[in-house]
Amino acid sequence: MKKKTLPKSSSQEPNLKGTIISVSIIGLIIVASWFGVFGLFLSR
Amino acid sequence: MAIEKLLKYEHDNKFSLTISKSESRLYMSFIGFAFIALFVGGLMGLLQVLVRSGYYTLPAGIDYYQVLTVHGVILGLVLTTYFIIGFQYALMGKTVGISETQFRVAWLGFWIMTLGTIMSAITILYGKASVLYTFYAPLQAHPAFYIGLALVIIGSWIACFVNWRQLYVWKKKHPGEKSPLLAFMVVINMIMWFIATLGVAASVLLQFIPWSLGYAATIDVLLSRTLFWYFGHPLVYFWLLPAYMAWYAIIPKIIGGKIFSDSLARLSFVLFLFFSIPVGLHHQLTEPGVQTTWKFVQIILTFMVIVPSLMTAFSMFATFEITGRRKGFGGLFGWFVHLPWKDVRFLAPFIGMLAFIPGGAGGLINASYQLNSVIHNTIWVTGHFHLTVATTVILTFFGITYWLVPHLTGRKLTPTINRLGIIQTIFWAVGMTIMSTAMHIQGLLGGPRRSAYSEYGGSEQVAEWGAYQVAQAVGGTILFIGIVLMVYIFIKLAFFSPKGNEEFPIAKEEMDAEPTPMWLERWKLWVTITIALILFAYTIPIIDIIQHAPPGSAPFAWPIGNN
Numbered sequence: 001m002k003k004k005t006l007p008k009s010s011s012q013e014p015n016l017k018g019t020i021i022s023v024s025i026i027g028l029i030i031v032a033s034w035f036g037v038f039g040l041f042l043s044r
Numbered sequence: 045m046a047i048e049k050l051l052k053y054e055h056d057n058k059f060s061l062t063i064s065k066s067e068s069r070l071y072m073s074f075i076g077f078a079f080i081a082l083f084v085g086g087l088m089g090l091l092q093v094l095v096r097s098g099y100y101t102l103p104a105g106i107d108y109y110q111v112l113t114v115h116g117v118i119l120g121l122v123l124t125t126y127f128i129i130g131f132q133y134a135l136m137g138k139t140v141g142i143s144e145t146q147f148r149v150a151w152l153g154f155w156i157m158t159l160g161t162i163m164s165a166i167t168i169l170y171g172k173a174s175v176l177y178t179f180y181a182p183l184q185a186h187p188a189f190y191i192g193l194a195l196v197i198i199g200s201w202i203a204c205f206v207n208w209r210q211l212y213v214w215k216k217k218h219p220g221e222k223s224p225l226l227a228f229m230v231v232i233n234m235i236m237w238f239i240a241t242l243g244v245a246a247s248v249l250l251q252f253i254p255w256s257l258g259y260a261a262t263i264d265v266l267l268s269r270t271l272f273w274y275f276g277h278p279l280v281y282f283w284l285l286p287a288y289m290a291w292y293a294i295i296p297k298i299i300g301g302k303i304f305s306d307s308l309a310r311l312s313f314v315l316f317l318f319f320s321i322p323v324g325l326h327h328q329l330t331e332p333g334v335q336t337t338w339k340f341v342q343i344i345l346t347f348m349v350i351v352p353s354l355m356t357a358f359s360m361f362a363t364f365e366i367t368g369r370r371k372g373f374g375g376l377f378g379w380f381v382h383l384p385w386k387d388v389r390f391l392a393p394f395i396g397m398l399a400f401i402p403g404g405a406g407g408l409i410n411a412s413y414q415l416n417s418v419i420h421n422t423i424w425v426t427g428h429f430h431l432t433v434a435t436t437v438i439l440t441f442f443g444i445t446y447w448l449v450p451h452l453t454g455r456k457l458t459p460t461i462n463r464l465g466i467i468q469t470i471f472w473a474v475g476m477t478i479m480s481t482a483m484h485i486q487g488l489l490g491g492p493r494r495s496a497y498s499e500y501g502g503s504e505q506v507a508e509w510g511a512y513q514v515a516q517a518v519g520g521t522i523l524f525i526g527i528v529l530m531v532y533i534f535i536k537l538a539f540f541s542p543k544g545n546e547e548f549p550i551a552k553e554e555m556d557a558e559p560t561p562m563w564l565e566r567w568k569l570w571v572t573i574t575i576a577l578i579l580f581a582y583t584i585p586i587i588d589i590i591q592h593a594p595p596g597s598a599p600f601a602w603p604i605g606n607n
């Protein structure tokens with residue numbers, strides 16, 4: 001009943017594949033730069 | 045059912061009060077002051093990079109530290125605070141309104157802040173307060189500098205009280221309704237600011253002012269630094285949260301989308317409130333006299349801030365992706381194409397978001413105990429916060445300026461200014477990439493911050509720095525051109541642009557968004573948790589610092605400070 005009267009909208013989960021990948025890339029950049037400086041720390 | 049839902053949606057989303065002419069004048073006074081600060085501070089920045097390149101010396105015996113104090117104080121403290129308070133007043137005026145009394149009290153706050161700013165500025169310009177924006181003891185400035193700072197803080201508290209009152213009055217009139225998202229965010233930011241500034245206020249009133257007036261012979265240096273950083277870290281979040289307000293609630297409208305999640309936005313702000321204050325010791329990792337355990341505890345709390353930060357990043361990408369897909373752009377990254385790249389109201393804050401990726405990564409490095417020892421007090425740190433505050437925050441503020449100023453002055457953002465704005469953004473991006481990258485690298489090579497040009501007696505390591513200092517001068521000069529452009533744009537938008545009606549973009553929620561849970565409005569609970577975390581993180585270290593205080597220090601007005 002409710003479904004029929006409501007205008008069609010994105011009631012299904014939106015597709016957020018690109019978002020997940022983008023945020024993961026940011027996570028990787030953070031980890032990579034951290035280990036970069038950690039390497040410097042160890043080498044000095 | 046559907047009709048009811050639609051009506052409720054309409055109701056919840058009609059936050060568009062009109063801002064009157066006299067209100068506009070108040071908001072514009074704050075913002076105009078910020079742009080004066082931008083110009084003066086930017087000029088000092090230019091002088092600094094030129095001096096540091098080794099090819100230029102300051103004329104007329106002007107001291108490098110005087111210039112650097114002007115730069116740090118006027119950009120880090122004055123520009124940011126004025127712009128933020130003006131912007132936040134505009135958000136409150138638009139979403140919950142301002143009463144006659146609140147309006148008058150707000151002006152009082154403006155004048156107290158401005159009196160304080162002018163007092164401190166004159167003291168610095170006379171060379172009586174070359175103590176840098178952190179005013180570390182035992183460097184001692186003229187008392188007028190500290191009294192001016194105290195007035196700025198007190199004036200800003202008035203803005204806190206007015207903003208809280210504005211939401212309180214609105215809630216009385218709208219029982220059982222959730223507060224408008226932007227008003228919620230402003231109130232969170234001002235709670236954080238108030239609790240944080242209690243620390244510096246205590247230090248300035250109880251330590252610095254009596255000591256600089258000669259009533260106290262010595263000062264507890266360690267305590268004063270600890271109180272400063274109790275304020276200093278939340279200070280950076282006080283800058284950042286207004287940028288996040290624009291990202292969460294304004295950018296979606298500009299790109300033709302909706303708010304990704306009202307609840308997520310509120311929750312992230314609550315988490316920022318929790319984890320912004322009990323973390324100041326991460327600036328004092330090399331400080332003797334503070335127990336390692338408590339440094340460690342505060343580092344853990346610092347790292348908690350990754351959670352709301354990544355929530356924010358996720359939310360931004362999701363807004364972009366959902367909006368793009370709805371416009372019919374498919375594929376994994378096809379949605380990226382749809383973004384309005386030619387709209388400076390979007391482009392400037394977007395570049396700001398990009399800068400926060402290396403900015404945030406650098407922040408986690410700074411806050412890691414061992415890695416901090418690699419970069420502590422090097423010019424890397426300066427490179428870091430020119431990404432965070434001087435790019436992420438400032439470019440977002442510029443992005444806001446393009447619509448807020450004409451909205452307030454009854455003018456239009458013309459295509460010509462839009463184009464000029466895009467050029468401005470490119471100048472900033474290019475200049476900052478060059479300057480900040482060079483600073484990061486020079487810092488990793490050991491180059492110190494807060495220092496004019498020196499060859500340090502021709503040491504080999506120092507020879508490696510020269511090229512990077514020249515690069516900083518190149519980048520800094522491009523940035524300064526960016527500042528001149530922006531000041532020109534501001535003057536155009538404020539006084540000369542054609543009359544018209546510029547939109548105040550506030551995004552709406554999705555039609556079928558999950559209702560925001562009411563527990564997010566438990567203000568007393570949020571404040572209690574915040575205070576509990578602060579007491580947990582600071583009580584023992586501060587007792588320890590006071591009980592085992594080092595001998596107090598007599599003032600040093602030389603070699604820099606007050607001579």
Ligand code: HEM
Binds near residue numbers: 086113434521
């Ligand atoms: C033309 C643009 C700019 C240039 C060329 C520039 C350059 C510099 C340089 C070279 C330093 C470090 C000097 C040293 O440590 O010896 C510095 C410090 C600083 N800058 Fe900038 N900057 C610019 C814009 C900004 C902006 C827009 C902000 C803030 C919104 C800002 C905030 C600061 C702060 C807080 C410091 C630290 C001062 C201190 O260490 O006491 N700068 N800047």
Ligand SMILES: [Cu+2]
Binds near residue numbers: 277
């Ligand atoms: Cu910090």
